[in-house]
Amino acid sequence: MPNNKPIGIYIVPTGIGAEIGGYGGDALPYAKKLSRYCEYLIVNPNVANAGAYYGMSDAMIYAEGLTIDRFMEGKISFNFSQKTLDDIKIGVIFDKAVDKLPKYILNANILSINAMKTSVGINIIDYMITNEPVGAGIEMRDGISFGSIDNPETIYSAVEELIARGCNRIAVCCVLDDGNVSEEAKLAYEEGHGVDPIGGLEAIISHSIIAKYNIMAVHAPLLPIELPENIDSIDPRVASEASSFTFLPSILYGLSRSPDIATKPRGNLSVDDIDFVVVPHNCFGNPVVLEALKRGIKVYSIKDNKNNSQLKPQAYGDLFRSVIYCDDHEELYRAMQGLD
Amino acid sequence: MIHTTTITVPNSQIKDTFVITAHIASILNIAEDDMIRWAITATNGDNSSIIVTYAK
Numbered sequence: 001m002p003n004n005k006p007i008g009i010y011i012v013p014t015g016i017g018a019e020i021g022g023y024g025g026d027a028l029p030y031a032k033k034l035s036r037y038c039e040y041l042i043v044n045p046n047v048a049n050a051g052a053y054y055g056m057s058d059a060m061i062y063a064e065g066l067t068i069d070r071f072m073e074g075k076i077s078f079n080f081s082q083k084t085l086d087d088i089k090i091g092v093i094f095d096k097a098v099d100k101l102p103k104y105i106l107n108a109n110i111l112s113i114n115a116m117k118t119s120v121g122i123n124i125i126d127y128m129i130t131n132e133p134v135g136a137g138i139e140m141r142d143g144i145s146f147g148s149i150d151n152p153e154t155i156y157s158a159v160e161e162l163i164a165r166g167c168n169r170i171a172v173c174c175v176l177d178d179g180n181v182s183e184e185a186k187l188a189y190e191e192g193h194g195v196d197p198i199g200g201l202e203a204i205i206s207h208s209i210i211a212k213y214n215i216m217a218v219h220a221p222l223l224p225i226e227l228p229e230n231i232d233s234i235d236p237r238v239a240s241e242a243s244s245f246t247f248l249p250s251i252l253y254g255l256s257r258s259p260d261i262a263t264k265p266r267g268n269l270s271v272d273d274i275d276f277v278v279v280p281h282n283c284f285g286n287p288v289v290l291e292a293l294k295r296g297i298k299v300y301s302i303k304d305n306k307n308n309s310q311l312k313p314q315a316y317g318d319l320f321r322s323v324i325y326c327d328d329h330e331e332l333y334r335a336m337q338g339l340d
Numbered sequence: 341m342i343h344t345t346t347i348t349v350p351n352s353q354i355k356d357t358f359v360i361t362a363h364i365a366s367i368l369n370i371a372e373d374d375m376i377r378w379a380i381t382a383t384n385g386d387n388s389s390i391i392v393t394y395a396k
Contacts, residue, residue: 013379066377073357141346144381144391149342152395200344204393207376208342211395285380285388287357294356310382310389315351 005039006275014046015145015200018307023237025050035059037336051244054253062254066207072291078259079267091162092127097175108245130154137177147201169255170217192235220247280305
């Protein structure tokens, strides 16, 4: 792939309480600005998903976190071209548990599918409802959100059906049981000083599909939405979610800008093409950073993007010594201009 | 069913994704293919806390 400008990866892991990107697509403006200096900038869904709002630049590539892990490990590569985008066919799955929620929730999501097809031009083939409830439950531990899935098989049946109908991207929408999340934790998130309680579980749902089918998949929650009487308590970083009746549009738009996953033959974009990785402060305990460092790829840590990672780099000898620390994104942009 | 759990691994094992993956699979007694994702969440002295999602 031509390499006039650098090709990078910008990730904000979901569910870690990142100051920038830990809410409702609030890292997107930072990634968009960074992408000006890049030939391509690969981002994970948490960077770009903003409820009913979306807006990536042409240089941005949307890839689910597990695919970025595997891409960096060299297990897969990506194909990304105009032909890739032209051939994208999205299928949408709804959790049968939506039957237990007010009818407007499913209706709003189906309307958003039709809107994204007819007004934005996204190629959405079909949607279906799982045969059984998924049983997705949220948990939080040590400031990190995660969860479990009781019945992944019902998701897999739907994925297989949609693949049989020609779909090559999956948007999956589940009802998330938040009974284990305190009201205080939810309020802290809305006010802009807490962890997104659903983010970790959303990642687990999409990872489970990708791990089994090697197909790009992303999750959007099915949530009852009550527009707030008092908007002063809603942090602006959460406004995209607080004002969205459906979270599907940004997921569908993201999938419409996602690469094909290639194993053999290798795709036109591989780990060998990557020049840098950007992560929140000290957010190093993941395959993307470890593989980047092993391969001599520059890793930038944004110091003012604080988060709940309690990793202490000095405890690992020289492992993280080559990480480049930037005080903020402005310093990162200056570094990029030096790279260009 | 898909589970998430937290395990403790010596910092000396935190060198390479393939080493870490093999170590986690050994601790949880699962096949590496059943491991969906992991991330180091904290350093506690000579050990690291790793959150792991896996199918079993």
